[in-house]
Amino acid sequence: MTGHRRDALAADAVEALKSRLRDVLVAIAATANDVRRANCEFFSDAPLRLLFVSPLADGADQIAAAIALELGFELHAILPFERDRYLEDMAEAAGRAEFDALLSRASCVLELPGHTSHLLESYVMAGRATVAHSDLLIAVWDGLPPRGRGGTGEIVRLAHDRATPTIHVPISASQPITLRWSAFEPAVITSAEDTANVRGFSNEELNDVLNALVTPPPGAQERNFIHKFQSECRRKVKARIEYPLLLAATGVSRFRRQHWRADAAFEQSHAEWRSYCDACERVQAVSAPLTSLQNWYEWADSLATHFAQSYRSGHVFNFVLGALAVLLALTTLVLPDAKKYLAVAELIAVLAILFNTWFGTRQQWHRRWLDYRQLAERLRPMRSLKMLALAAPDPPGTSANPVARRWIDWYAIAVWRAMACPSGRLTQDKLKILTETIAEHEITPQIDYHRSTARQVERLDHRLEIFGYSLFALALVGCIALLIGFVVDPAWVKHNSNWFTLLSAGLPAIGTAVFGIRVQGDYVGSAVRSEQTAQVLEQIVDRLEREPANLPRAGDLVEQAARAMHADLDEWRLLNQQHDLSVG
Incomplete structure (x- = not known):
């Protein structure tokens, strides 16, 4: 009014x-x-x-x-x-x-x-x-x-x-x-x-x-997605662990309990929220139903984490078994007596790739990961926006047509509505402490997360690159050795030709699989986006900490921080939605 x-x-x-x-x-x-x-x-x-x-x-x-x-x-x-x-x-x-x-x-x-x-x-x-x-x-x-x-x-x-x-x-x-x-x-x-x-x-x-x-948006597909979200169940165990195993194998990160136990990741998220809420309560400024928001966020976050690992592991599985299928076919050249068993193993590998792709597509791992992650990251900054009393998330849709076209935008705004108004007395002294608290417990952890993510994916991409080039280099050495052999000892080359075929075809097949994992992951692009987002958020934290307490200004800055995080997320989704699980 x-x-x-x-x-x-x-x-x-x-x-x-x-x-x-x-x-x-x-x-x-x-x-x-x-x-x-x-x-x-x-x-x-x-x-x-x-x-x-x-x-x-x-x-x-x-x-x-x-x-x-x-x-x-x-x-x-x-x-x-x-x-x-x-x-x-x-x-x-x-x-x-x-x-x-x-x-x-x-x-x-x-x-x-x-x-x-x-x-x-x-x-x-x-x-x-x-x-x-x-x-x-x-x-x-x-x-x-x-x-x-x-x-x-x-x-x-x-x-x-x-x-x-x-x-x-x-x-x-x-x-x-x-x-x-x-x-x-x-x-x-x-x-x-x-x-x-x-x-x-x-x-x-x-x-x-x-x-x-x-x-909700009137489209039948978006409404079906809502029903799917409403019927989700909490998982206790993460069955797909190929991606965290890849990180461990490349020395990027250790294989931890949270990679196979869903409750471990949930506990980590819960502890972070509890730390934020405790810090805001100590300010004793305004109160808002952050516990309800926390429940909504943790649910979306836990689902996003589960399907992200399932989808990424599904890609690693397909590339690794694709390379394995090629090696099994080539191994028949050097182990002709095991040809029947190798053919069966190759058949199983191909069927496993097809089933993994069919099952992942049917279960919508990719779409559910992207949707639930976007929903979670729309909910997270609402806690700080609500605590600042006059700040708010941007409306859904576009600037010209601010109406939700995706179910996640509708759901996020519905959560904001359900939280209603905060209550309490926000004084100038408390405002300064509150803005510093938001900078320390909301935005700075996001800076740390983006910097850590950038380092991790850069390291993964670099090590996969080295491994892939090494495989192609070994294949090149094998080709050179073969050419020298033709000159020096043709009979020896003829006797070992099957081994040379295995190496010259098998090593590039594995290298191509490694290259495919890098392309699907777009690790360099992710690192660049994360670093850019971290720089924007650092500027906002600097202003929140250095400028005098001013509620409209603080609201503008925290709204801009939310936009920066959402812009990174929207760009991330635009890229990743093109990388559905497939054998193509």
Whole structure:
């Protein structure tokens, strides 16, 4: 909710405004119930929660909040200052009394670190926090462009820029209620003043907007992916260990318990989250349902880890057995008496490759790995965004059409919505400690992870390269020896020709398999992307630690950190989705 103060509302317009706001809120509640019933398979059986987020300024904010409570909405109050200071900014006794009454009924109260010397900036801060935790913005607004900082017009423009649809309730009862949303013109990026963004307010238009906001993408395939995710089971053992064995064989990393026990990886992730939550609790600033977010994240992360190892191991398995099949066929030249057994072994190897490929494709190892990893990494930074109160993840879809096209984008936004508003009092002193805590426990570990990943994959690629070149070098030496033999002792060459054939064909076959593993893994590209992401995150940490405590600035920086991590992830997915498990 955002709206003009009481002094901007004519006395004879208040009753009409109350009626219009009631109609809007009744329509929202009814439509939300209809949308939920039509898509009940994707939501829990818990009762529907309707949240009304408001700064509770005297005037339109308080009028709408009182109506929302009557209709069964849950009130979440976001205040620009601590509550006593906020009361001082309300000129009329009636407004102060109404504020106290509404605040006593609020289930969540968030007090931001506004300052009396920067009143307008403080109201902008409250408006930004309101938009960050809202799916819809109701604006009681005269329709004019912003005439300064902190006004309703600026909050409406902020909502447009963050792709939040706005229900515009004009002050004058003679003007119609409208819906404004950038997604109404999905072909181009529009401005807040563009008339292409405006639709007349009706039950049909509202239904379309809420469906686009809260329901999964309409495609049957995306909805099937959601059902698959909802039916996933926790694994105790990781059966596919070929990839970690490759890392161990090349000396890149040791084979550890977490490579074959799923609970070990889960415990590691759980400990990292516990460390973050404990650090934030020590700040004693705001509280948010991070435990629920942790459960969502750990589930997606554990599934992503499982299918990543299965997929990577499936590729290693195919390349290794492909080389083995060639060696078995060539070995018949030097062991003719074992030809029958070698043929059977070769047949088994080929069938194993085909079955591994068929099974991995049928089980969608590749797609599930990419989807679940993207989901987990969209959820992770939400903890810091939520703790900063006014920060928020970017909307799904594109800048021109901010509607989820993938189920993971829809699910991530649904998690953000389910977390609702944080609560508590965020002072300037606590803000500085909180930003340092986020830098230390959220962003710095990501820098360390990207640097460690870059070193590991570079080392793996380098050692595979050396091994592959060595195999080709040995094959070259064998060819040279064969040519010398033809000159020096042709009879000896003829007698050992089968061995020469085995070496000259078998070694390049193994070398080609090694080369295939390198190409599929794109280890050099991964290292470059990780290093670039680490550099961006380092710059953000430097600014968080060096700059004075400023909530909007801290929110901007942490949002940018989330974007940097997502950009790396999106580029990673774009590359890896071309590398499905196959024998081609």
